[in-house]
Amino acid sequence: MQIALKQFVDAGYHATKVSDIVAEAGVAQGTFYWYFKSKESIALQIIEQGRQQLLEVIGVGYRTHSGTADDMVQASEKLLYRLFQFAEQHTHLMRMLLDGTGFSEAVREQIMLTRSQMEQGFVQNIQRAIELEMLPVHTEASVRAAFLMSLIEGVIVRWLFSSGTSASSSGLVNHTAEQLAKETARFEFYGLLGRTD
Amino acid sequence: MQIALKQFVDAGYHATKVSDIVAEAGVAQGTFYWYFKSKESIALQIIEQGRQQLLEVIGVGYRTHSGTADDMVQASEKLLYRLFQFAEQHTHLMRMLLDGTGFSEAVREQIMLTRSQMEQGFVQNIQRAIELEMLPVHTEASVRAAFLMSLIEGVIVRWLFSSGTSASSSGLVNHTAEQLAKETARFEFYGLLGRTD
Amino acid sequence: MQIALKQFVDAGYHATKVSDIVAEAGVAQGTFYWYFKSKESIALQIIEQGRQQLLEVIGVGYRTHSGTADDMVQASEKLLYRLFQFAEQHTHLMRMLLDGTGFSEAVREQIMLTRSQMEQGFVQNIQRAIELEMLPVHTEASVRAAFLMSLIEGVIVRWLFSSGTSASSSGLVNHTAEQLAKETARFEFYGLLGRTD
């Protein structure tokens, strides 16, 4: 699965032949089919496993029961830090989830489901914060979660996957997970204008 | 090209057969090859054309020479409005650019290049705003452009492409381009906490 | 036809596309079919035309009515000289006839027919020489004609077509038509051992 994941991400799902996977794994073609029902099935299993790890990472904390704005920023920073760390350690998986390099319908659906579940987590957190009057009410929680999730996904993509291609390096490339978490949390809560005090 | 774009986006690049394209176009297989060198080449041409349109849309304004924070917000709102309108009218193209549904290496590279050029535009605008002291200096322009671009891409994806799959509808689905532009601009400048006055 | 012949010979019949021919000729694809019924038909016409020229060249003389061995050698030398000259001036045609670069059945048949007619000419000449007791009777005329024809074909091929490829240059490459005719005639009548006087 490690090998398959890497190849899916590096070369794309379609461009990755089962024969490539087994070649790198050093086993025979038939062996693949002893462990996996099909090429699609291995992709599905990779995601399934990744989903669980990912949701654990973001699921842990962030469920404050009150606090100041600063508390929120700090809590978010911590969550983002954990998430970015995880992304750094599971580059291939994240790439599969965020790039979606041309998988089949069924696989794409699972990818979307995973991201959707992640986003749902944010919706709940934001909802809670609004109820606790830690956040103003001017916008729906789901919209704000969408903003947040967009931000996070985009940041990870630019941070970890922007090299190689001729595309610009987005200025995020040389950041540490920690710096990135701080910057992102600041933008999350205060926007481009930053804190106005 | 219209037909090919639609099929690429709906079924995926690989799943789209040249025979499907010509069938819907009502011409013979050979005719395709009279106009396009290969299947990849039509994808490349689609992007090339789309890139130009897209860059025109965001290239127009946003190059203020001074002004208050409110001016900035309004200018950004206008730009976003134009962009979201364009996205609404060119759903398939945007999907090709933002989803990248498993195209070949060469095509993916062009997609990335297009997005990168768009992001570069934002970098320059932000840089200008910092020079004019309209934005605080605490963060590099390229980082902020990355945030902004992430936001925009994520918003468009959730707004236009989130139906169909079982994934949640992200709360953005039923917004108009106008509403979305307003909300996004607000988040862009003030973050989750919103304006503090 | 000139252009087609050249391309058939240089690239091979199958590798030569009608579009290549018309491109070099500077006319449209359809124009080709105004003048020729098909790709095969142009090849057939080329041969037909070439056959007539070729048979004229070798048909002229060589019909002695008596004479010494020296007379025969000289007569043969003249014939070969004419033939080699013709070959030199019609390289492409000769190549088509002697190389037979993968033409279709019908074309190949015409090529064979042409060569066969040429060989028949030699059979008759040799037959005559035997009747006139200018040549010993130990071998059938047809066999000797086969030897002769083999010799001539091989010589022309090596003389005119052996460059380019990595294949050896056969030592014939830098001869003039005249030298070649002399050497060939000598071998024809006296073999490797040469004249024994």
Added chain:
Amino acid sequence: MQIALKQFVDAGYHATKVSDIVAEAGVAQGTFYWYFKSKESIALQIIEQGRQQLLEVIGVGYRTHSGTADDMVQASEKLLYRLFQFAEQHTHLMRMLLDGTGFSEAVREQIMLTRSQMEQGFVQNIQRAIELEMLPVHTEASVRAAFLMSLIEGVIVRWLFSSGTSASSSGLVNHTAEQLAKETARFEFYGLLGRTD
């Protein structure tokens, strides 16, 4: 490879479909590509194998260290006999080598190389004979080898391949390998005029 060779020779390289080969072989299309990289590659392998066999056949003897003219004629006769026998047993291969029925560039090159190597063998033998003063010096060895090779190629073509087409049967058709070797050797050394004693 047997089957492919036969079909290449009977129908021509281009006219032979991979599907024809596998059909006659009784295997699936894919199986072909398990054993051969491409259609061209099987042709190349056929030649490679054939080259080795052929060069062995002519490589054996013929390297006398002195002797009379008669010795030479007999030695040559033996060599020719072996060669003609081989040709008779490997008709298809010889046809591929001598007819060159429209193969691709790469294959043609290998064919030419094979024939060239054969000719080189003759050059050396003749050179030796000249050094040993068994042959007169009036002509270069390479030229004489060209004559000889032409003779041999032409004889084989006419002997084995002249039926079928409407072309004449060249008078060689009904000879045995032995007779042919004798006649050819005679012509080789004494030419049309034959021995003058």
Added chain:
DNA sequence: AATGAATGAGTCTTCATTCAT
């Protein structure tokens, strides 16, 4: 558990030929 040879459906691409203008 593992092998790897065998399968064959699937697809892009080529190119001789046609035909409306």
Added chain:
DNA sequence: GATGAATGAAGACTCATTCAT
């Protein structure tokens, strides 16, 4: 006479999957 866009049959090659051993 000439054009060149349109046709569509044909064929090489790929690769996920199967299966006898």
